[in-house]
Amino acid sequence: MKGKRRWYLVLILPFVGTLFPAFYNRAEPALFGVPFFYWYQCLWVLLTPVMMGIVVLGTRERDDV
Amino acid sequence: MSSGAIVLLALVAGVTVLGFLAARWGRGDLSNIEEWSLGGRRFGTFVSWFLLGGDLYTAYTFIAVPALVYGAGALGFFAVPYTATAYPIAFVVLVRFWNIARRRGYITAADFVRDRFGSRSLEICVALTSIVAAVPYIALQLVGMKSVFMQLGGTFAWHDGLLALTIAFIVLAAYTYTSGLRAPALIAFVKDTLIYVTVIAAAVVIPAKLGGWAHIFSVSAAVLAARPKPTSLYLQPSQYVAYATMALGSAMSLFIYPHSITSVLAAKSAEVIRRNAALLPIYSILLAMLALLGYCAVAAGIVSKDSTAIVPLLFARMFPDWFAGVAFAAIVIGALVPAAIMAIGAANLFVSNVFNEFSHVRPRGEARLAKLLTLAMCGCGLLIIFFVPVPYAIDFQLLGGALLLQIFPSLVLGLWTRWFQPGALVLGWACGIALSCAMMVASGFSANYTLHLFGFSLSAFIAIYALIVNLAVASLGTLALRRGSLALGTDGTVPGDYA
Numbered sequence: 001m002k003g004k005r006r007w008y009l010v011l012i013l014p015f016v017g018t019l020f021p022a023f024y025n026r027a028e029p030a031l032f033g034v035p036f037f038y039w040y041q042c043l044w045v046l047l048t049p050v051m052m053g054i055v056v057l058g059t060r061e062r063d064d065v
Numbered sequence: 066m067s068s069g070a071i072v073l074l075a076l077v078a079g080v081t082v083l084g085f086l087a088a089r090w091g092r093g094d095l096s097n098i099e100e101w102s103l104g105g106r107r108f109g110t111f112v113s114w115f116l117l118g119g120d121l122y123t124a125y126t127f128i129a130v131p132a133l134v135y136g137a138g139a140l141g142f143f144a145v146p147y148t149a150t151a152y153p154i155a156f157v158v159l160v161r162f163w164n165i166a167r168r169r170g171y172i173t174a175a176d177f178v179r180d181r182f183g184s185r186s187l188e189i190c191v192a193l194t195s196i197v198a199a200v201p202y203i204a205l206q207l208v209g210m211k212s213v214f215m216q217l218g219g220t221f222a223w224h225d226g227l228l229a230l231t232i233a234f235i236v237l238a239a240y241t242y243t244s245g246l247r248a249p250a251l252i253a254f255v256k257d258t259l260i261y262v263t264v265i266a267a268a269v270v271i272p273a274k275l276g277g278w279a280h281i282f283s284v285s286a287a288v289l290a291a292r293p294k295p296t297s298l299y300l301q302p303s304q305y306v307a308y309a310t311m312a313l314g315s316a317m318s319l320f321i322y323p324h325s326i327t328s329v330l331a332a333k334s335a336e337v338i339r340r341n342a343a344l345l346p347i348y349s350i351l352l353a354m355l356a357l358l359g360y361c362a363v364a365a366g367i368v369s370k371d372s373t374a375i376v377p378l379l380f381a382r383m384f385p386d387w388f389a390g391v392a393f394a395a396i397v398i399g400a401l402v403p404a405a406i407m408a409i410g411a412a413n414l415f416v417s418n419v420f421n422e423f424s425h426v427r428p429r430g431e432a433r434l435a436k437l438l439t440l441a442m443c444g445c446g447l448l449i450i451f452f453v454p455v456p457y458a459i460d461f462q463l464l465g466g467a468l469l470l471q472i473f474p475s476l477v478l479g480l481w482t483r484w485f486q487p488g489a490l491v492l493g494w495a496c497g498i499a500l501s502c503a504m505m506v507a508s509g510f511s512a513n514y515t516l517h518l519f520g521f522s523l524s525a526f527i528a529i530y531a532l533i534v535n536l537a538v539a540s541l542g543t544l545a546l547r548r549g550s551l552a553l554g555t556d557g558t559v560p561g562d563y564a
Contacts, residue, residue: 011153018146033279045349052343
């Protein structure tokens with residue numbers, strides 16, 4: 001059980017990645033004309049479900065369907 | 066009448082028929098409050114996805130967020146980190162809440178708080194806060210519908226849209242009354258389809274017509290800088306804390322809204338919640354796209370005194386008339402569905418946790434009272450938009466969220482610990498609510514308050530200041546009460562209930 005709980009630490013990453021705007025508040029590198037500030041945050045929207053998927057798989061009980 | 070208006074009316078009429086037919090969906094005695102308000106707790110991953118999505122992507126997403134980006138630049142993009150961080154919170158909190166609620170048969174969040182802390186006064190505080198916080202959110206839905214009606218003009222715009230809004234709400238109230246949660250759950254399918262079609266069309270057509278993203282951003286940068294009150298595509302360092310606290314505060318309050326709780330409790334298993342929490346962020350991509358419509362409107366040269374009008378104006382200019390009708394239907398239905406769920410959630414709280422504390426009604430009377438209260442909630446929302454002017458429509462949601470976050474210690478921390486004394490929690494809650502209200506008034510009903518302290522000034526979301534004070538008071542109060550060895554309330558739950 002304790003080993004499984006460790007998976008939940010992955011969920012801290014979206015907070016670290018998005019809640020410190022000083023790190024991403026800039027224009028470069030732009031992507032298809034979209035400044036870094038905007039596409040970087042959108043990237044986190046895509047990464048978050050991936051991380052949650054990892055936690056779902058990592059903590060799944062054997063009898064879950 | 067324009068072809069857009071005809072398309073809108075046809076879609077809304079179709080959805081209304083669906084709302085009444087929903088009463089026949091699955092077997093259930095709709096005079097039972099659990100059947101009426103939670104759809105008999107039978108919804109699987111698929112229905113829950115649409116129901117929760119239907120809840121969370123509303124006029125807030127379509128109208129309020131682009132309006133803030135249009136008016137305030139980068140600050141408005143806080144909604145993106147907000148939705149990115151909301152789901153990990155949901156994932157951890159809601160699964161635990163669902164388990165305990167199912168084991169003990171709770172139909173509201175306040176039921177849990179009463180049982181956990183053995184305190185009726187805490188239960189009533191939680192219930193009243195949730196009800197009050199839902200009203201401005203319903204008001205925001207009305208603002209979204211109003212913006213569409215004003216754009217259509219003619220009869221729709223008669224008396225600031227009052228007639229059209231009233232009719233929309235009579236229709237909403239009527240099918241919510243008959244079908245309960247089944248109505249918004251069924252309509253959510255239509256709503257989400259319309260939203261996807263609209264957002265994808267907007268993402269393809271609008272940037273192409275405006276000369277591509279690079280052009281949109283460079284024009285927006287120039288226009289924002291040239292305004293009388295200049296803003297920018299990037300945050301000022303003084304806005305960093307406001308940006309992060311608005312995102313975090315909104316994320317923490319999202320899933321304690323009565324309408325989210327209602328949709329969560331309607332799920333048939335904890336696994337449904339886990340899967341949905343992991344999948345739902347996909348919707349947030351739509352939100353980011355819609356937020357950027359604020360800049361598209363700037364680049365398209367749209368000027369409006371009322372920032373909530375910019376998305377309807379943009380759609381009317383960029384889409385052929387009939388498709389603008391589809392887009393408007395997406396906004397109107399996208400406001401009706403969550404408003405219905407919010408009204409159901411709030412009515413439920415009032416009947417189960419406030420009214421029943423004073424007067425016990427029989428189960429049949431309970432459901433009837435809840436149905437009548439949904440009408441009252443919609444009426445309050447209507448009053449608010451005609452009488453409370455806020456700087457941005459999004460402030461309705463943010464200020465409601467600030468109040469709501471004050472139940473976080475009792476409800477969310479309460480899922481893990483009973484360390485807090487119920488009396489201390491009530492005191493912390495009262496301080497948090499009082500501070501939020503004082504700061505709202507002091508900042509002119511804007512969501513952020515600037516604190517000047519020892520020569521520093523710090524601008525942050527009111528909700529977070531209030532939550533810090535709330536937690537400090539609750540902790541100190543608990544320590545003081547423990548020292549006085551006051552008897553603890555009884556915990557109705559046992560550890561096994563949470564797994």
